[in-house]
Amino acid sequence: MGVTRITRHMFLWSMAIIYMFAFASLYVQIPGLYGNEGVLPVRLVEPRVNGSRPVLEQIHAHPSLLWLGPRLGLDAQQAMELLCLAGALLALGAALLEPLRDSLVFFCLWALYLSLCQVGQDFLRFQWDSLLLEAGFLTALVAPLNLLRCATFRHHDAVTFWLARWLLFRLTFGSGVAKLASHCPSWWGLTAVNHMFEAQGIPLPWSWFIQQLPDWYLKLGTVGLLVTEIAVPPLYFAPIRSLRLAAFYIQATYQVKLMFLGNYGFLPLLSLALTFSLLDDDHISYWLGHGKKKRTKTWPQSIMSLLVVLAVFAVIIYGTKVLFTLEIDWDARTITSKTAFTQQQFGNLLKLVTGPTIWVGVLSLTWEVVAAMLGCVCVRGCLWKLWGLVQWAVFASAAVAVFAISVVPYSSMEQVYSSKILPEVRQAYSLVERYRLVSAYSLDSRMTGVDGRSEVILEGSMDKNTWTEIEFMYKPGNVGMAPPVVAPHQPRLDWQMSQAAQRLAKQSPWFTSLVHCLLQGNKDVVRLIQTDSAQYPFSQAPPVYLRASLYRYWFTQTTQDGSGPNEWWRRDYAEEFYPAVQLGDATLEAKLNQHGLKEKFPIQPSPDSPLAQVLRQVRGHVQTLPGHLVLWSLLATVATIWLLKTLLSGVLGGRKAKPTPAEPKAKKAKDQPAEKSASASSLKAGRENSEESRRDADKSPKKRK
Numbered sequence: 001m002g003v004t005r006i007t008r009h010m011f012l013w014s015m016a017i018i019y020m021f022a023f024a025s026l027y028v029q030i031p032g033l034y035g036n037e038g039v040l041p042v043r044l045v046e047p048r049v050n051g052s053r054p055v056l057e058q059i060h061a062h063p064s065l066l067w068l069g070p071r072l073g074l075d076a077q078q079a080m081e082l083l084c085l086a087g088a089l090l091a092l093g094a095a096l097l098e099p100l101r102d103s104l105v106f107f108c109l110w111a112l113y114l115s116l117c118q119v120g121q122d123f124l125r126f127q128w129d130s131l132l133l134e135a136g137f138l139t140a141l142v143a144p145l146n147l148l149r150c151a152t153f154r155h156h157d158a159v160t161f162w163l164a165r166w167l168l169f170r171l172t173f174g175s176g177v178a179k180l181a182s183h184c185p186s187w188w189g190l191t192a193v194n195h196m197f198e199a200q201g202i203p204l205p206w207s208w209f210i211q212q213l214p215d216w217y218l219k220l221g222t223v224g225l226l227v228t229e230i231a232v233p234p235l236y237f238a239p240i241r242s243l244r245l246a247a248f249y250i251q252a253t254y255q256v257k258l259m260f261l262g263n264y265g266f267l268p269l270l271s272l273a274l275t276f277s278l279l280d281d282d283h284i285s286y287w288l289g290h291g292k293k294k295r296t297k298t299w300p301q302s303i304m305s306l307l308v309v310l311a312v313f314a315v316i317i318y319g320t321k322v323l324f325t326l327e328i329d330w331d332a333r334t335i336t337s338k339t340a341f342t343q344q345q346f347g348n349l350l351k352l353v354t355g356p357t358i359w360v361g362v363l364s365l366t367w368e369v370v371a372a373m374l375g376c377v378c379v380r381g382c383l384w385k386l387w388g389l390v391q392w393a394v395f396a397s398a399a400v401a402v403f404a405i406s407v408v409p410y411s412s413m414e415q416v417y418s419s420k421i422l423p424e425v426r427q428a429y430s431l432v433e434r435y436r437l438v439s440a441y442s443l444d445s446r447m448t449g450v451d452g453r454s455e456v457i458l459e460g461s462m463d464k465n466t467w468t469e470i471e472f473m474y475k476p477g478n479v480g481m482a483p484p485v486v487a488p489h490q491p492r493l494d495w496q497m498s499q500a501a502q503r504l505a506k507q508s509p510w511f512t513s514l515v516h517c518l519l520q521g522n523k524d525v526v527r528l529i530q531t532d533s534a535q536y537p538f539s540q541a542p543p544v545y546l547r548a549s550l551y552r553y554w555f556t557q558t559t560q561d562g563s564g565p566n567e568w569w570r571r572d573y574a575e576e577f578y579p580a581v582q583l584g585d586a587t588l589e590a591k592l593n594q595h596g597l598k599e600k601f602p603i604q605p606s607p608d609s610p611l612a613q614v615l616r617q618v619r620g621h622v623q624t625l626p627g628h629l630v631l632w633s634l635l636a637t638v639a640t641i642w643l644l645k646t647l648l649s650g651v652l653g654g655r656k657a658k659p660t661p662a663e664p665k666a667k668k669a670k671d672q673p674a675e676k677s678a679s680a681s682s683l684k685a686g687r688e689n690s691e692e693s694r695r696d697a698d699k700s701p702k703k704r705k
Contacts, residue, residue, distance in 0.1 A: 199449025
C-alpha cells in the first residue's frame with residue numbers, strides 16, 4: 001500500500017470529532033441517567049477506594065478513573081461530569097490543533113471513555129460504544145508522539161494503521177454474516193429494508209417517504225446491503241490498489257447513506273473514519289488537485305489491472321444475480337428477487353471462509369510488517385537504523401498482539417473454527433477483555449418491527465381515572481408528531497425505551513427505576529423526556545399514578561393527491577407493559593428491591609469544593625438545552641474556527657516574504673528520511689545521496705510554484 005500520511009491525519013481528525021460528539025452527548029444526559037436521584041445512580045456501582053491496595057491493582061480490578069472523585073472533592077455524578085467535560089474539551093482541542101492529535105491525547109480520551117463505560121450499565125452497552133473503545137485504542141497506536149517531540153521515522157505507521165482496516169473488515173463482514181446466521185426471516189426473505197426505516201431506533205422525517213417506495217425496490221435494497229457487507233469487505237486486502245479504492249467508495253457511500261437515513265448517532269461517522277484506511281496519499285492529493293497521479297505502471301500492467309478489477313466485479317454482479325435470483329419483469333417494470341440458497345448451504349460456506357479470511361489478514365499484516373522493516377533498514381546511518389528498528393519492533397509487536405486477540409471475538413460467528421483458537425490466545429483475550437480492546441459486531445442481526453413497531457407509552461394520572469400520555473422528545477409517541485433529526489446526538493433513554501419494547505418489563509430493570517423517579521418528580525429525569533417544561537404534562541406536580549402500555553406503530557400511507565402526511569403514524573393497542581403503580585405501592589417496592597435499586601443508605605450531600613462549584617456552574621448553563629442543539633452548536637463552533645483559520649492563513653500567508661531557495665532545500669534534505677514511509681519509494685530514497693534529494697525537491701510541484 002502507498003504512503004498514508006494524509007489519510008492518517010484525516011483519520012485522527014475524524015476520531016477527535018467523534019470523541020467530542022460522544023462525550024458531549026453523554027454529558028447532557030448524566031444527571032438524569034446517573035445522578036444521585038437518576039435512573040441508574042452511578043454511586044451504587046462506583047468503584048470504592050481501598051487504601052490498603054496499590055493504585056495499579058485497584059485500576060486493574062476496576063478500570064475506571066471515577067475512584068479519583070473523592071480525592072478531588074467530588075461525588076460520583078460530579079466525577080462523571082468532570083470526565084465527560086475533560087474528554088469533550090480535549091477532543092475539541094485535538095480537532096482544532098494538530099499538535100494535540102497525539103498518541104498520549106488519544107490514549108487519555110480512550111481511558112476517559114472506558115472509565116465511563118465501566119459504570120454506564122445498560123445505557124452504555126451499545127455496540128457503537130464498544131466500537132468507539134476499540135477504534136479509540138487503535139487511534140492511540142496510529143497517532144504520533146507530538147507532545148514529547150520525539151524525532152521518529154515512523155516507518156511503522158502503515159502497520160498500526162492496518163489495524164483500522166482489519167477492524168473495518170470485522171465490523172462490516174461480521175455484521176453481514178450475522179444477519180444471515182441469525183436465521184431472521186426478514187433477512188432471508190429480503191424484506192428487512194422494507195421494515196428498517198419504520199423500525200429503526202429513532203426514525204427521520206424522510207423515513208416516512210422512503211417507506212412509501214415500492215416493495216420490490218426496498219427488497220433490492222436488502223440485496224445491495226447484504227452484498228455490500230459480505231462480498232465487498234474481502235476487497236479491503238486486495239493487492240490491487242484499484243480494488244481497495246473501489247471498496248472504499250462503496251463503503252463510504254453506504255455510511256453516508258446511513259447518516260441521512262437514520263438517527264444512528266456517531267456510528268456512521270465512526271465507520272466512515274475507518275474507511276480512510278483503504279486510501280493512500282496519492283489518491284487524496286489527486287482529490288485536492290495538489291498533484292497528478294504517478295505513473296508507476298506500464299500500459300500492459302495498467303490494462304491487466306483494469307481487466308482484473310472488471311473481472312472481480314463481474315463475478316460479484318453475476319454471483320448476486322444467481323444467489324438472489326434477480327429477474328427483470330419488463331411488463332411490470334420491476335426487478336424480482338429471492339434467496340436462492342438455503343440456511344444449511346450458508347452455514348457450510350461460513351465454515352469454509354472463516355479460516356481463510358483470518359489467514360488473509362495474517363498475510364496482509366505480514367506484508368505490512370516486512371515492508372516497514374525494510375524501510376527501517378534502508379535508512380542511512382547506523383544509529384537511525386537502530387532507532388527505526390526499535391520503533392518497528394515495538395509497534396509491530398503491538399499490532400500482532402491486537403490482531404491475535406481480535407481473532408477470538410471474530411471467530412465466534414462460526415463455532416467450529418472458534419474451538420480451534422489456541423488456548424494461549426484465548427487466555428490473552430480473557431486478560432484484557434475488561435478493557436474492551438476488541439469486540440464482536442453484529443449490527444441489526446435481527447430485524448424487529450415486522451408486525452409493527454413496538455413502543456412503550458407512559459401515562460400518568462392524578463386520580464387513576466383520567467390518564468395523560470407522557471411524550472418523549474425523540475422517540476415516536478404522538479401519531480401527529482413528525483420524527484425528529486437528532487444525530488449525532490445519542491438520546492440513550494429513548495433508544496433504551498425502543499429496546500425495552502421488544503422485551504418484557506422485567507428484562508429491563510432500569511424501567512422500574514424510571515417509573516419511580518417520575519413518580520417522585522425528579523427534574524433531572526424529566527429533562528431526559530422533555531427539556532421544555534411546558535411540554536411535560538406534570539410539570540406543576542408529579543403524577544400520583546403511572547402505568548405503561550405497549551402499542552404497535554406503523555407509518556401511514558400516502559394520500560391520493562400525493563401530499564405529505566397529516567398524521568405520520570397509526571397505532572393499535574397491544575397489551576399492558578407495566579401495571580399502574582404509585583409511591584409506596586407494594587409491587588413497585590418489590591421490584592426496586594429485586595433489582596437492587598432501593599436505597600440502603602441516605603444520599604450524602606454534594607461536596608462544596610471549588611471544582612464542584614465550577615461543575616455546577618457549567619451544568620446550570622446547559623441543563624435546559626436539548627442534547628442535539630448542544631452538539632450542533634459544537635459542530636458549528638468547530639466549522640467556524642476552521643473557516644477563520646483558513647481565511648487568516650491565506651491572508652497572512654500571502655503577506656509573508658518568500659524564503660530563499662537554499663533554506664527550504666536544506667530543510668527538505670534534512671527532514672526527508674523522517675517523511676518517508678515503508679513503501680517502495682522509501683527503499684529507493686535510502687540509496688540516494690543528498691544532492692539527488694535536493695534536485696528532487698527542486699522538481700516538486702511546490703518548488704515549481
